[in-house]
Structures are given as C-alpha cells and as structure tokens.
Amino acid sequence: MISVKNLYKSFGKIEVLKGIDVQIERGEVVCVIGPSGSGKSTFLRCLNWLEEPDQGDIILDGVSMTEHKKDIDKLRQKAGMVFQQFNLFPNLTVLENITLAPVKALHLQPKQAEENAVRLLARVGLEEKASAYPNRLSGGQKQRVAIARALAMNPEIMLFDEPTSALDPEMVGEVLDVMKELAKSGMTMVVVTHEMGFAREVADRVLYMDEGVIYEQGTPTEIFVTPKKPRTKEFLSKVL
Amino acid sequence: MFEALIRSFSDMIYLALIKEDRFNFLVNGFVVSVQLTFSAAVIGVALGLVIAIFKIRNKGATAAFANAYITVIRGTPAVVQLTVIYFVILAKSGLPAMLIASIAFGLNSAAYVAEIVRGGIMAVDKGQTEAGRSLGLSSLQTMRYIVIPQAVKNVLPALGNEFIVLLKETSIAGYISIVDLNKGGQHISSITYNGMVAPLCVAYIYLLMTTSMASALDRLERRMRAGD
Numbered sequence: 001m002i003s004v005k006n007l008y009k010s011f012g013k014i015e016v017l018k019g020i021d022v023q024i025e026r027g028e029v030v031c032v033i034g035p036s037g038s039g040k041s042t043f044l045r046c047l048n049w050l051e052e053p054d055q056g057d058i059i060l061d062g063v064s065m066t067e068h069k070k071d072i073d074k075l076r077q078k079a080g081m082v083f084q085q086f087n088l089f090p091n092l093t094v095l096e097n098i099t100l101a102p103v104k105a106l107h108l109q110p111k112q113a114e115e116n117a118v119r120l121l122a123r124v125g126l127e128e129k130a131s132a133y134p135n136r137l138s139g140g141q142k143q144r145v146a147i148a149r150a151l152a153m154n155p156e157i158m159l160f161d162e163p164t165s166a167l168d169p170e171m172v173g174e175v176l177d178v179m180k181e182l183a184k185s186g187m188t189m190v191v192v193t194h195e196m197g198f199a200r201e202v203a204d205r206v207l208y209m210d211e212g213v214i215y216e217q218g219t220p221t222e223i224f225v226t227p228k229k230p231r232t233k234e235f236l237s238k239v240l
Numbered sequence: 241m242f243e244a245l246i247r248s249f250s251d252m253i254y255l256a257l258i259k260e261d262r263f264n265f266l267v268n269g270f271v272v273s274v275q276l277t278f279s280a281a282v283i284g285v286a287l288g289l290v291i292a293i294f295k296i297r298n299k300g301a302t303a304a305f306a307n308a309y310i311t312v313i314r315g316t317p318a319v320v321q322l323t324v325i326y327f328v329i330l331a332k333s334g335l336p337a338m339l340i341a342s343i344a345f346g347l348n349s350a351a352y353v354a355e356i357v358r359g360g361i362m363a364v365d366k367g368q369t370e371a372g373r374s375l376g377l378s379s380l381q382t383m384r385y386i387v388i389p390q391a392v393k394n395v396l397p398a399l400g401n402e403f404i405v406l407l408k409e410t411s412i413a414g415y416i417s418i419v420d421l422n423k424g425g426q427h428i429s430s431i432t433y434n435g436m437v438a439p440l441c442v443a444y445i446y447l448l449m450t451t452s453m454a455s456a457l458d459r460l461e462r463r464m465r466a467g468d
C-alpha cells in the first residue's frame with residue numbers, strides 16, 4: 001500500500017530523519033510512538049509530502065512520489081491527514097469544510113458532496129452541527145469534523161499526528177472512539193500518538209522511533225510487554 | 241458693525257459659490273477626485289496583490305523586483321512620482337492626464353497595498369495551508385478558498401485606511417493640470433480674489449469623504465466579525 005525507502009530529512013543542520021524504511025499494508029493500523037523530537041511528525045508529514053524528503057522515496061499504491069512530484073496534488077488525495085491543532089477552516093461552516101476539497105479537487109457535484117458530508121457527519125456523530133462555524137465547536141467536535149473532512153476525499157490511508165494531544169481529557173475518548181470505528185472498518189491508518197492504551201488496543205503494529213530512525217517495531221505485545229532494546233525499555237518505563 | 245460682517249460674509253459666499261454657478265468647480269472637482277481615487281484603488285489592489293505574492297513566494301527575479309518596487313515607491317514622495325511619470329516616463333505617450341494620474345496613484349498605492357496584503361496573508365496560520373494541501377487542493381486553490389478569505393478579514397482595517405490616504409493623496413493631481421477638488425477650489429479663489437471660502441469648503445468636503453469612508457469601513461468590519 002505504502003512503502004518508505006531510505007528516507008532522510010534535515011532542517012538546516014539538524015538531521016531529523018536518518019534513513020527510514022518501512023512498509024505498510026492495506027488495512028493495517030500502525031501506531032508511531034517515541035520521545036519528543038525523535039522525528040515522528042516529520043516522518044508522517046513526509047508520507048504525504050507536506051515535507052519534501054532530502055533523500056529516499058515513498059511509493060504509494062505503486063506510484064513513486066519522487067518521480068511524480070508534478071502530480072503531488074493528485075497523490076495527496078489518497079492520503080487524508082488529521083492534525084493535532086485540527087486546522088479546520090474558520091471562514092467556512094462545518095459542511096463547507098467537508099465539501100470544499102471534494103468539489104474543488106475531485107469535481108464532485110455540490111449536491112453529491114453535501115450528501116456525502118452529511119453521511120460522514122452522522123458517522124462521527126455530529127450531523128446537527130453541519131451549519132455551525134468551527135469556533136462554535138468543542139475541541140473534540142472539531143477533531144471529529146477534521147476526521148470527516150479527511151474521509152470525504154475517500155482516502156486510501158489516513159494519517160494522524162497526535163490527534164488527541166490538544167484536547168481536554170474528557171474529550172479524548174470521543175475522538176479515539178471514532179478512530180477505533182475507522183480502524184475496524186478496514187481503513188489503513190498511521191497514527192502518531194501518546195495514547196499508549198489506544199496503540200495497545202487498536203494497532204496491528206507499533207513503531208518505536210528514536211533519534212530519526214525506527215529503533216524497534218513489532219506487535220503491541222512485542223513492544224509494550226516484551227521490548228527487546230534498551231532505549232525502548234527506557235522510554236516505556238517513563239510513559240507507562 | 242455685526243450686520244456688516246454678516247453682510248460681507250454672505251457676499252463672499254455668494255461670490256465664491258453661487259455667482260455663475262461657481263460651486264460647479266467643487267462639484268466637478270469632487271467627481272474627479274472620486275474617480276481618481278477609485279481607479280487608482282483598483283489598480284493598486286490588483287498590482288499590490290501580485291507584488292505581495294511575489295514577495296511571499298520569495299523566489300528569484302520576481303522577489304527582487306517586488307522588493308525594489310516597494311523600496312522605490314515608499315522612498316520617494318508621491319508628488320515626485322506623479323510628475324516623473326507625467327513629464328518623463330509617459331510624456332510622449334499622448335495618454336490623457338486623468339489616465340496617467342490613475343496609473344501613477346495606482347502604482348504608488350500598490351506598494352502600500354502589497355505590504356498590507358503580505359502582512360495579512362502571513363498572519364494566517366500555516367496549518368491552514370497545510371490542511372488545504374493535505375486534502376489535495378492545489379496551492380492556488382488553497383490560497384483562493386482558504387488563505388485569502390481569512391487574510392481579507394485581517395487586512396480590511398489597514399486597507400480601508402490606505403484608501404483614505406489615497407483619496408487625500410490625489411489632491412496633488414493639480415500638479416499635472418487635473419482639476420480635482422483641490423484644484424477646483426484654487427480656481428475659485430483665483431477668480432474671486434478671495435482665498436477663504438473655497439479652501440474651507442474643500443477641506444470640509446474632504447473631511448466628509450474620509451469620515452464616511454471610515455464609518456462605511458467600520459460597518460463592514462463589524463458585519464464580518466459577526467460571522468466569527
């Protein structure tokens with residue numbers, strides 16, 4: 001589905017990604033954990049080319065991104081992204097937030113895009129908010145709209161960058177529930193998260209990143225119960 | 241004594257405004273000033289947007305051009321720009337003075353509009369662009385549907401202020417023999433040998449225009465804020 005080959009990325013003098021190789025299968029749920037500054041967000045943002053890697057390649061559905069930079073807008077439509085800070089468009093209503101890209105980028109009929117949007121809002125439990133503006137929503141509601149917005153493009157893979165980190169604790173659950181439902185529906189997902197409980201319960205595979213590489217990976221049990229490498233053990237002993 | 245004063249005052253007004261329909265100098269001048277401001281604003285906004293985008297993209301020759309343009313325009317007086325364009329650059333063009341003045345004021349305003357717009361666009365959170373691009377919108381679509389609408393809200397006060405400055409700036413159009421409001425007033429003063437009534441009227445009319453622009457702007461801003 002998506003394969004990452006020998007990915008390198010620096011910001012000025014700071015080397016953030018130092019050779020990442022990973023393959024993600026269709027329908028797989030991969031959680032990415034690791035200390036702050038280890039390059040988790042940068043890795044995720046490279047997956048849909050929000051950051052351009054210095055070296056290496058990402059192959060999405062058999063198409064090399066490096067070789068198809070010109071078609072990057074088309075390729076990005078296959079990967080939905082959910083941000084820590086929601087990034088809803090404050091100048092548009094909830095419904096417009098969801099229909100904008102399908103209408104402008106996929107050239108869907110507005111009517112059809114709206115029907116889809118209403119269906120997606122129902123799926124995240126927010127059909128009554130269609131005509132509200134984002135600043136009238138709680139954090140949890142915003143993030144659920146953001147998920148619906150990404151799903152409206154019918155992506156093949158969903159990328160989440162700490163989707164619950166900016167939320168008040170009482171709202172974390174409602175967003176995780178939506179993500180669990182999504183995982184169950186067979187969506188391919190890459191989730192950068194500090195929610196170890198979620199990773200344990202939902203992930204098919206956990207990647208532990210440290211200092212710009214995937215330091216250790218395995219099933220949730222392998223990582224959380226029987227980690228093999230010292231830095232993984234040390235990290236987990238701090239967060240669990 | 242008091243009566244005589246009133247008498248001479250009303251005579252002055254009669255001479256300056258009523259006799260031979262002289263108020264028409266002010267009316268026509270007013271129309272010219274408004275036309276000039278409007279056409280210069282249109283040019284200024286269109287060109288200012290382009291220059292702002294050049295500056296934001298910050299790539300190669302276009303960025304260098306944008307920077308040089310802003311430096312030159314902001315570093316020289318408008319009246320000098322106007323006369324240079326009229327008597328030097330477009331001297332042989334045969335274009336009507338009104339058109340040249342519109343261009344000159346438009347070119348001037350563009351530099352200020354560019355800086356205002358650039359500030360407004362930069363103030364839009366980077367996450368907005370990222371969200372747009374991650375949905376597969378092109379950078380142009382992201383600008384058009386997401387960034388610019390939010391930037392407009394940011395820049396409206398400063399942009400409105402720029403139009404008010406522009407209106408006042410057009411009062412130097414007389415330098416290239418355009419009879420705008422200011423020049424119309426001067427005309428009245430010179431044919432009546434009286435330099436009191438007309439300048440006061442001119443000042444009052446400018447003040448009316450700028451204050452009504454300011455209050456229109458205020459209402460617009462409040463309407464937009466209601467959407468938040």
Ligand SMILES: Nc1ncnc2c1ncn2[C@@H]1O[C@H](COP(=O)(O)OP(=O)(O)OP(=O)(O)O)[C@@H](O)[C@H]1O
Binds near residue numbers: 014016036
């Ligand atoms: N646009 C950028 N410009 C310069 N440096 C950056 C940029 N983005 C990230 N970095 C740096 O790259 C390093 C890795 O950042 P990244 O955001 O990928 O880490 P992270 O694992 O997501 O951390 P966190 O858990 O805190 O979100 C950090 O040192 C950060 O300061």
Ligand SMILES: [Mg+2]
Binds near residue numbers: 040041042161162
């Ligand atoms: Mg991060």
